Amino acid sequence: MQIDWPSIQSGSADTLHGTTVDISGWMIPLDPQADTVDYFLLSADEPCCGGCVPRNPLTSIEVQMAAPLAPQAEALALRGRLLRLLDDPAGWRYRLVDALPIEGPQAPQRRFSRRAFLASGAALGLTACAPGHFAGYTESHDETAQTAQTAQTAQTAQSAQPETAPRWQAPPGTLTIDMHSHGGRVIVSRDPAIGARRPFIPLAAPMRAGGMNVICLAIVTDTTVTRVADNRKRFEAWREPQLGELYALGQVEFQRARQLIEREQLQVVTDTASLSALGPLGPCAIISAEGADFLEGQVDRVDEAYTKHQLRHLQLTHYRVNELGDIQTEPPVHSGLTDTGVQVVRRCNALGIVVDVAHGTYDLVKRAADTSTKPLVLSHSALATRPGARSRLITPDHARVIAGTGGVIGVWPSSGTFRDLHAMAEGVKRMADVVGVEHVGLGTDMLGFISPPVFRSYKQLPDLASALLLAGFSQAEVGAILGGNYRRVFDASVG
Missing domain, CATH: 3.20.20.140 (Metal-dependent hydrolases)
Structure with missing residues (x-):
């Protein structure tokens, strides 16, 4: 059955625990280096850039594919079994498992911008529109200023660095x-x-x-x-x-x-x-x-x-x-x-x-x-x-x-x-x-x-x-x- 994002955000989809459903959204891969992915987030909204993981877990769901899927530049529709998550430590409320892509008019027609899609690949994390938030770290005013200063320093360093970066030659016996x-x-x-x-x-x-x-x-x-x-x-x-x-x-x-x-x-x-x-x-x-x-x-x-x-x-x-x-x-x-x-x-x-x-x-x-x-x-x-x-x-x-x-x-x-x-x-x-x-x-x-x-x-x-x-x-x-x-x-x- 087809479900929409308001049912995810309101929690009314709880009654569909274990049910096979169809849902559409935008893929946010968490392993951007891979040619194919079997785990990603499906978001209700088109991300502004590839590095933006949704801050509100009610606007996205976890997806585990039945078979690996190449990262998608377009919004996609998926069919899978919906699971309700209780007290999930990362805040997610639902997970779609054994998911497969489906074709049809229910798939959204909007596309990622080229800039956003490229950013979801090799540049993921470097083009995020705000400093990242992660487990256990809350920015103080001092740290926010430090982050901004670090960003400016990095940009200056990048513009000044030589075209050929120095190469590390590991000394004999070195272990990384x-x-x-x-x-x-x-x-x-x-x-x-x-x-x-x-x-x-x-x-x-x-x-x-x-x-x-x-x-x-x-x-x-x-x-x-x-x-x-x-x-x-x-x-x-x-x-x-x-x-x-x-x-x-x-x-x-x-x-x-x-x-x-x-x-x-x-x-x-x-x-x-x-x-x-x-x-x-x-x-x-x-x-x-x-x-x-x-x-x-x-x-x-x-x-x-x-x-x-x-x-x-x-x-x-x-x-x-x-x-x-x-x-x-x-x-x-x-x-x-x-x-x-x-x-x-x-x-x-x-x-x-x-x-x-x-x-x-x-x-x-x-x-x-x-x-x-x-x-x-x-x-x-x-x-x-x-x-x-x-x-x-x-x-x-x-x-x-x-x-x-x-x-x-x-x-x-x-x-x-x-x-x-x-x-x-x-x-x-x-x-x-x-x-x-x-x-x-x-x-x-x-x-x-x-x-x-x-x-x-x-x-x-x-x-x-x-x-x-x-x-x-x-x-x-x-x-x-x-x-x-x-x-x-x-x-x-x-x-």
Whole structure:
């Protein structure tokens, strides 16, 4: 049956849960580098540019195709089974599954403008009409001004740069490492019963194409109890988990990571020896968890994850104030790291697991630094002079605590923070000026953003390396930033 967008926006389509429906709209691919896509957003309105993900989830629905479809320049009509989503963490209310394109008079006749369609390809995220909003980041006035200044700096740099950008020549023995990635669409998001079967997307091929050797492949285990807040600018916890719920979700996520690794034929790195042996040979993964919520406060589960799932990188908190400590995006409850958090840090040190304090408050980071006998990492963030009350950005003092442990801060490619790769490289330089180049790394948060970031595919790694050279880093320093610094921390922490 044919449905219209008012029924989606009003919620009257709830009664059609599980029904096969026809609906028309405009495609917004979330994987713009692919020749075909099997997952995208269908929007009620023609987007003003290719980088614009709808801010109002009631004006779009998720689509999972029965077969891959090439990105469409025209509006299209689809037929599929409509699912009602309850408390979806990204805010979506409906999903169309097993969808197929249909022909007929019901298809809208308006087309994308050529400019908008081109922007939805290689330029996605660079032509967005407003700074992007993504999980956990709310711009303060200071940060908005910083973003505008960064954009102007980037435009000036681009106009002044030479026609032939410098090329990075990786020093012998260099490994490139992404400190934080959800590549391949590893996360079981939203409804685990459906999300666990969500199709993977290519991971090994873009890693090879761009020269990315190793990624910290991060599962997430709070998705069933977090959602986008009313202001649509950050995630928040909306209910308490049931006993055993997040542990069970963790088992599903670890299994999905294993399936992705097998599908993409990645090598799993578990120690210094395997990093040295396997890293140069082909795409590799370090098993990581973003948030220790699956522990549910039980420290012995760190041992289980280490042995059973080969966990070697653990981020203590994510988007809920858990048993381990406070987070940047919510008011503090524990005054930082809890006693249980202290025990988890010590257990990670003893077993050989990198401790990641991303998302944690400044007080959490300070206590973790006082506790840990190994270097800490803060895998994905950026500097701000005065971060907002619920911002994911960090102050120079926050960064210096990490550096004081011998650790590394990963700079991320958020389009809410940086206008393009050149601006991101300047952001890396600002971080290096504060803590020293030996304490800066790369944390792409691949496929973890709501609004498209400025680094969207590992194929862009050579471009980022060139931008870092233009920012004034030497060939050796670029190698340290793109992997060498994290490798040092991994060797010291895991052994």
